[in-house]
Each structure stands twice: as structure tokens, then as C-alpha cells.
Amino acid sequence: MTGSQEYPGSPAGGAGGDLGGGPISSAERRAYATPYESLTFSLVTRARRELTVTLAAQPVFDLAISEPVSRRIRRTIRHHGGEPALFALGKRTLDAVDLKRIDLQTLTHGLDILGPGGGGGVLPAFWRTVASSGGRFTLLCAELQHGAPRAGVLIEVVGGLEQAPPETIAEAISHFATEALGVILHIAPDPAAARRLAGVPAHCLAIDFAGVEHESARDWDGAQNLIGAAREACSQVLLLNLRPARGMAAAAAGATHAVFAGMDAITV
Secondary structure: OOOOOOOOOOOOOOOOOOOOOOOOOHHHOOOOOOOOOEEEEEEEOOOOOEEEEEEEEEEEEEOOOOEEEEEEEEEEEEOOOOHHHHHOOOOOOOOHHHHHHHHHHHHHHHHHHHOOOOOOEEEEEEHHHHHOHHHHHHHHHHHHHOOOOOOOEEEEEEOOHHHOOHHHHHHHHHHHOOOOEEEEEEEOOOHHHHHOOOOOOOOEEEEEHHHOOOOOHHHHHHHHHHHHHHHHHOOOEEEEEEOHHHHHHHHHHOOOEEEEOOOOOOOO
16 A cells, blocks of 8 residues: 555456546545544534534545545544444434434535535435434535535435335435435445345445454455445445455455545454
8 A cells, every 4th residue: 555545456347436526636645544634513412412523534435446536524423422322222312403413514514624616525414314304304405505516415324224114214315315415325234234225226335344354364255245245235335444455355346435444453
């Protein structure tokens, strides 16, 4: 791996695709896993808890051409218990109104980070926001009010998809996606989670490989099966926190895009 933001070599085959904004020029490149820009804002919940939300833009690689083609806004929410505690079983600390406010500010600030001029990218939103007609309407209005609709904006839906029936997910995103706005479904790293979404018209499936063993040859067999199941369910598969050395192997297994992890140890 060099500092030019390319992993060694380019896969001989692979099926890349359009995952947001257009190629990033070499003059704009930084280290492959280094965020481009970041921004932090605070929010007080209805229960008077103060949250700190950090957004950071990461390069998204098209694995077929070994090139960064877009940016993904990574969101980190800090409060007592961390972001996983927001969805603790039977113990949600934030209600739908809080989640919608976080999503609304994320969309507004995230579009600012992605910059003017119609460029696209990937922005997160909670499933509970997208699942409600009011939440979808709020996000669509905010995107329109931010300026002229920009092609290539993709909403990465996170949290709670495992409990939602596929037909419910399909209906929600059918009312949300537009010509300028697509939907990525962030799923659990489980082949069954991918297979159950076959037929759901998502633009892409995203899988976080931070919790997937994929360094040794023995580990890679399971990772390869996971990628294959996701690719069977959807035409585009985005891997998050992928080890750079596995870029070509991931492309051969069916992944189309990746946000690479740093070289330091991954801590889940």
C-alpha cells in the first residue's frame, strides 16, 4: 500500500459501479484510510442527555478499478454507553424524535462536508427515521432545501433492519428513493441477513468488516461466503473497514466497493 490511496494492483475482473459522486482527482487524494474532513456538533435529547456527534468523510473505493470514486460520511455518536447503547434490546435511550433530529443535522452538515457543485456521497440515517413517512418527508425536504438536488447522494440506512420484514423495508425505500437520492442498507455481517433482502430494491448492501475475521486464509472462507451472499441479493456490495490486503480478493468474491481500514488493529 502506498500513500497514493490505491491498494497494490488492480483486480483483473470485478464489477464496479456508480456509488455516489464521480472519480476523485489524484490531487485530492490522501492516505487510503484517512478521513478527508470532519465536523462535530452537539445535541440535547428530549431526556436532557447531551450527545456529541462527529461526522468524518472517508474515501470509497471502486474495487474494479482500484480508485476512490466517492466519499462516505462516518458518524460517531458519543454519550453514556456509546452508539450501540442507542439500540440496546428493550432499553432505547433515544426516541424517534431524537433520532430524526440527529439525522436531519447529519444530512445538513454532511452535505456541507461533501461540498457544493452537485457532488454525491454516502450519508447515514437511522431506520426508524426512514421507516416513518414523517421522517422520510423531513429528510427529503432538507435535501431539497439545501440546494439543487445533487445526483449520487446515497442514504445508508442503519440500525434495526434485522427486525424489519423485507416487505416493510422495500415499501419504505420505494417512497424514499428518488432520481437523485438512493438507498444503501447497512446489514449485519451474516449471510442470512443478506439473503433475506433479495428482491428489496436497494442501491447497495453495506457490511462492516470490523467484526468479521478476514486476515488468514481460513478466516477468508467465511468472509468470502458472506460477500457472495450479499452480491446474490444486490448488484452492489460495500465493505466497511476492509483490510487493504484483501481488496482484490474481496472484488473476486463479488464486492464492488470498499472503505478500507487503517493498518492498526481493529477494535470492535
